[in-house]
Amino acid sequence: MTLSHSGKPGPLSDLIVIDLTRYLSGPYCSLLLADLGARVIKIESPATGDDSRYVPPIFDGQSAYFMSINRGKESIALDLKNEEDRRVLDSLLNEADILVENFRPGVMDKLGYSAESIAQRYPSLVYGSISGFGQTGPWRDLPAYDLVVQALSGMMSINGQPDGPPTRVGTSIGDLGAGIYAALAIVSAIHERARTGRGGRVDVAMLDCQVALLESHYMRYHASGEVPGRIGSRHPLITPFDTFECNDGYLVICTVGDAMYQALVKAVGRPELASDERYLTPQDRLRNGEVFKAEFEAHLKTANREHWLKVIGQAGIPCSPINSITDMSDSPQLEARGVFVNVESANGFSYKAVRSPMKPAMATSGAINETERAPTLDQDGERIRGELLKMAAS
Amino acid sequence: MTLSHSGKPGPLSDLIVIDLTRYLSGPYCSLLLADLGARVIKIESPATGDDSRYVPPIFDGQSAYFMSINRGKESIALDLKNEEDRRVLDSLLNEADILVENFRPGVMDKLGYSAESIAQRYPSLVYGSISGFGQTGPWRDLPAYDLVVQALSGMMSINGQPDGPPTRVGTSIGDLGAGIYAALAIVSAIHERARTGRGGRVDVAMLDCQVALLESHYMRYHASGEVPGRIGSRHPLITPFDTFECNDGYLVICTVGDAMYQALVKAVGRPELASDERYLTPQDRLRNGEVFKAEFEAHLKTANREHWLKVIGQAGIPCSPINSITDMSDSPQLEARGVFVNVESANGFSYKAVRSPMKPAMATSGAINETERAPTLDQDGERIRGELLKMAAS
Structure with missing residues (x-):
């Protein structure tokens, strides 16, 4: 007997993801996997859960910020310093295809889940990590925020008006960019596993992802010596x-x-x-x-x-x-594309969140969910523990 | 006998991509697949090739803009209105795992490669399309540029200083965003194919991708009624x-x-x-x-x-x-992470381009390429035709 799958449509509906991520970059990665059909089991600390549960706006008593990014996932509270809870995590990892986390480098090692130990105990697991600067290099231990990687990478230096200051991109591209590239790397590693039988390590750095999104600016500097600056909204080569x-x-x-x-x-x-x-x-x-x-x-x-x-x-x-x-919220084009999904609070109220923009998740094998739940802390804990007990008994 | 694989390391090294894309969104998608190990065969019009071959800066006689986005791919010139050349394309599609294109909706149908006909003739092929607004909905036929989808989606309305105008994000996030999400959707469809034997259709819209990157802004408006505007670089909830x-x-x-x-x-x-x-x-x-x-x-x-x-x-x-x-171009962190790759011109000169930020492509099975070639128009045509002839004869 094995853990059951999500039952959702989508190309990844045969995959199980154990999700230790918090805040935005990691949870956005696992949201994409969930939208593509995977069963995502979010592990949260029993005391408070993911810190993003407290970020406004609050919608019907829950953080809408949290809800949008964690809809369609399950929540179980586990204390990773408690022996019994660690056994639950170990049982889950034994059943899972993917582990994803976005702690600072070193934290997972201290908890006893180093890349080496994971590779040894769960050789077919794909282990994805998202961090500010990556698991290697002289900056690996430095703290990073979206604003920091936008500043360091050069992203802010080329964003804004020519007569104005360097400007943060108005959406959290530092976090979101890392989340998307990480999802792509993880699904690619899953594809490789079908060939080799082995999982593997995915090590995605927010900074690397920002530099990747700046490829044309780095190209311009390296190929021609020109230092890109801020040019507002105009095309660099065409007027008007x-x-x-x-x-x-x-x-x-x-x-x-x-x-x-x-x-x-x-x-x-x-x-x-x-x-x-x-x-x-x-x-x-x-x-x-x-x-x-x-x-x-x-x-x-x-x-x-x-x-x-x-x-x-x-x-x-x-x-x-x-x-x-x-202006765009009621666009007939977005309506026709099914861009929005209703997210339901614990009390049954809902608002419109944005679905991942990948049609295969919407089009394949069966109807898509029009409404999704965002879990309260440990909402699925009892059921998941029950599943594990049944498995152990069978 | 079958077409040979790329011989490159990476999780997608068993996949062959037929690439009909031009400019940026589509070529960025196939670049990511190439960086992950796939063999990418770029089909170009015999007269001029991809229009981006003429975009400055020119590096040693070649467009560095083109080179950065098309490194590590092969080029064959095919006239899709010529019968013999269409047979070459058909033979390639017969061998391929993935077809990717970014024409305006309807163009592939007119060329005889509609989604229906592809599904019938090549049932295991994953057929990925990137367009401004998608293959469906009232806006599907409208032209789109990066600037247009940044403007329509609301992206520009939340990017910039509070006392300044709406501002285009200084990198082509409209194109690049669509390219990354499309790559994720395509690799996910490849994963599903292993289960079902069937390829499938991937329909990614640049506009949908921009809205996805704006998820927190749409969430805020839908959950609280607040209309997000431009706030410069500051955090919306924390000072300083x-x-x-x-x-x-x-x-x-x-x-x-x-x-x-x-x-x-x-x-x-x-x-x-x-x-x-x-x-x-x-x-x-x-x-x-x-x-x-x-x-x-x-x-x-x-x-x-x-x-x-x-x-x-x-x-x-x-x-x-x-x-x-x-400032960042010589960063020890980027050096340690292997972020840059040398791209070589036809004459053997090289400059540093940005590698895709996905460690599995770099870490698995064998050394990564330190230098990559950007193909001249039809540089690989003769060799690819030769491969097909050998296949037909065997």
Whole structure:
């Protein structure tokens, strides 16, 4: 007898994940695995559980921050310094395909779950670790936050306006990036296991992931010596391909080539700009980009966004509003794509969270869940212990 | 006889990918698969190849932009409207595990490679598509650029300074995000195939991926009604946890809790701030965050970054410089992690590109490549056609 699977549809529905992660990077990784069908058993400390259970906003008495990232998982409280609880964890690891954790390097070793000991005791287990700087290298023991890896990697240095300060990317890309790359590495290791029978070690560093997302900036520096800086929203090589302000909000316009440029200035009622010497060729427009932007934007500020989107769109030129979160929340496209999933509180109230954007999890073998539960601390503890007892008895 | 594998180490070294992608989102997806060990055969139009071959900077006669994203792949030029070339593609698909493309929805159907026809002819093939808005929904036919999906999704609305305009994330997160999620979906579908024998369809939309990366902002709006805006670099709930300017550059400081706050103001020589009524509790500091930042930053501007990082770091408070790309390029940590890979031009010159941040690709079965080639157009065409001929004859 073995632990049962999630019963959810999805390509990973035959996998069991033991999840020791807290906060964001690790829990986002296991959320992706859960959305792809895996059964994820979250181990939490009995006293308080995952610290993110206390992060606002609070929705119907539970942290919505926690709920969004831990929906579709099970929770069992285990004290990893207690012998009996460790035996429960060991039994779970014996049944699992994947272990994932995001403690600081060294913590798992102290708890007795070093990579070496895991490899010896559970040779087919894939052991994924997410940390700020990785399990190796001179910085491995340093603490890291999303803000720290965004700062160190160079991410903040290239994000923002040219006349403004370096700026944190407004979403936690330091954590989320590491979570996605880690999920990819883990599923790849599971694929390799089918060939070799052996699990393996996955060691993902938040810093490495930020540098990976900056690949074009590092490339530019290494290949040409140019130091990338902040250029706001504009395209580095094409003008106009940027943000513009109207009298009631912002839009983006993307032109590629002379014909599209000429169609644009005609569409907005400034045909003389088509033959303006300063803007004749792509090179001219790039060189005089700042002047063009000031002149063109002054014109756009004479009317509203809806008007400009209509006339520019009708001319066949790619353009779009710069939406707020509110603007998109009821988008028919997101509705058609099934992007949102209801997350239910312990009392049965629900709000819309964002589903992972991977269609296979939604399309394969059976209907997807329209509503998911976010577990309260140890909500599944008794049932999971019961499963283990039955297994031991059989 | 079958097509040979990549011969590279990595968990996906038994997989063959036929790659019809161009520009960035799709090629980044297949780059990740190549870095994980897969053999990636890039199909390019005979006339010009991938348009990104012409994007600057030019390094030793080749586009470094193209090289970084297409290193470690093979190139064969095929005209998909020519019967003989289509037979080559069909033979390749017959041997492949994965097909990946990022044309606009409908283009593959017109070429005769609809999802239905692929499923029928190559039932074990995993067919991954990346598009702006996905293969379904009212917006499926609209054109998309990285800037457009950053604008539409709300990403730009929450990125930037509170008193500044909405700002594009300074790296192409619209393209890269879609590429990573697509790779995860594809490898997951490969895992499912081992169970079912059937390949399947992976339909990833750039817009969905941006919304996924904004999950905490959508959560906040849906759970509490609050509309997220731009808050610069600061933490939304904790002060001080932000960027500060010194007399020669920027740093970040992260404090959590009263003790850390008090240690900080003592370390920088402003102990009176510890008992200042405006900053006594976390709530006080959050409420008076702007005043605190102005006052504290004025003080930091009296000395340089190195000085402050030393005294703040010695007090045990997480802090770090905001690095430029140059600052990090020689980092001992990135060196120790093997983050960079040399990419070689056709003439044998090389520069350092960024490797995918997934240790399994680097650690398993054998040494990793220190130098990789970026193929010239059709560089591998003759050899690949030869392989197919040998297969047909055997």
